[in-house]
Amino acid sequence: MTQAIPHAGGRLRNFIGGAFRDSEHTFANINPVDGSEINRVCRASRSDVDGAVDAARQALQGDWGTMSAAQRAVVLHRVADGIEARFDEFVAAEMADTGKSLQQASSIDIPRGAANFRIFADLQKSRATECFHTATDDGRGALNYAVDKPLGVVAVIAPWNLPLLLLTWKLAPAMAAGNAVIAKPSEETPATATLLAEVMRDAGVPAGAFNLVHGFGPGCTGEWITSHSGVDAITFTGESKTGSAIMRAAADGVKPISFELGGKNAALIFADCDFDAAVEGTARSVFTNGGQVCLCTERVYVERKIFPQFVAALKQKAEALNIGWPQDADTDMGPLISHKHRDKVLSFFSSARADGAEVITGGDIPKFNDTRDSGAFVQPTIFTGLPETADIVRKEVFGPVCHIAPFDSEEEAIQLANNTDYGLAATVWTDNLQRAHRVAGVMDVGIAWVNTWYLRDLRTPFGGVKLSGIGREGGAHSLSFYSEPMNICIKL
Ligand code: NAD
16 A cells, blocks of 8 residues: 555645635544554634535525436536545545554445445435325315425534445435535544545535534534534434434434444354354454444354354454554554543453453453554453443443353343343344244344344445434435425325
8 A cells, every 4th residue: 555645744624615624723633553643633613613504505505406316416426436536545544544454444445435425326316206196075186296305404423433434324315315414524534524525526516515524522513513503404423422412402403313323232143053154254243443333243142052162263263363554455453543442442341350251362452562552452352251231241342342151042142132222233143044034033223134244235224223323324214314205285
């Protein structure tokens, strides 16, 4: 990977009304591989947020608001083309901000960022509306049909774990449906969103249809957006407790919200599974992106008769992971997003030990004897032996760690998997067809995988139950959230 980090040593600016804007206050954008500063980020002021809302409103009254879905689709395909044309820059920026591996950034994050625009542009173009012929007493009837209108100005608030992928997962359907958007990436990962603003400008997206404001959450940019009277709807991905705060901010304006929140996902491994596939898939589901994917498994339950062999095999996989420089082709895992997040993950490790956990592997900081020792790395970690009440079994850690425990019956496995405040995803490993359907169907989650993990079809409903979210996005579900159906009734 020879691509220089875009904007390194410079400033990442806000993008409002079609133009980049500097600001008085900046904050540091840190590379978690070695703790170095990559660039300065312009923190949006309250008046920048007001400016973004005004620009979005004007776009809805102007060129963007008068475009057909087909015309918007042409523009959004140009945005996807623009991401692909600057693919290496996007990959370099995402790796520098997050420390994720080249392999992951170039095969998942950035391709999905471009794909989101294509998929939702095309879906919206071919979207049907309802139409009914309604009987009337005079025999002439009435035509009742629905038209979908944009919600207006949509705030898109994104997390740091899959920065471009998750931002565009919401921006693309919101824009395809005709809304004007205000995007706020995580303060930890401002770079690819800034590149995206350049792509939007160069693709001819009308001024104000896409606005970008940088900054923090509480008492800052995030809160100013979500409590702004000129914002019509909020779509958010992040922690469950942030979701509660945003919900309170949205309550005043009775704004529609769509929330994709935290998870504490279980994997159930039955003795009748394909053992090697289950070990491989579970290792992937625990350690991908350093465990920093909302869908990652943090609780592994294994049928007792294969428990010792499974623990040994998962340990071997964890210890074989190559932790290191993101740009090396054979790197499996980079650092965590920040030192602050590493402190949080390490405090879970300490509490697990204090609760009496047995450490199967890891539990510490790796030693490199180079600049990576200033980075935010932790070892892939497996604990066992804790009661279900232990913090590390109940709370989302969001790191490369799982707790593994045995079960004796299908009923017990189901009870353990569902005994959580979260409800995002579950994974079931079995070669028994009836059991696969039976167990997957009673998982109290938004998505259950059988004999695979993270196999996504973007047309399917995506979201969580309980603390894991509100609403569904994906395919037609996204377009339905980002538009308001209106009924028109014509007496014939
Ligand atoms: P976070 O909640 O700390 O921050 C997410 C975004 O919200 C950031 O842009 C942040 O600045 C902003 N924010 C924070 N407080 C705010 C406030 N009071 N008002 C407005 N905005 C505010 O989450 P994170 O640490 O960036 O991301 C990790 C979390 O995201 C994990 O809990 C993970 O499970 C979750 N996540 C969920 C999904 C999903 O699809 N369900 C996907 C990815 C990540």
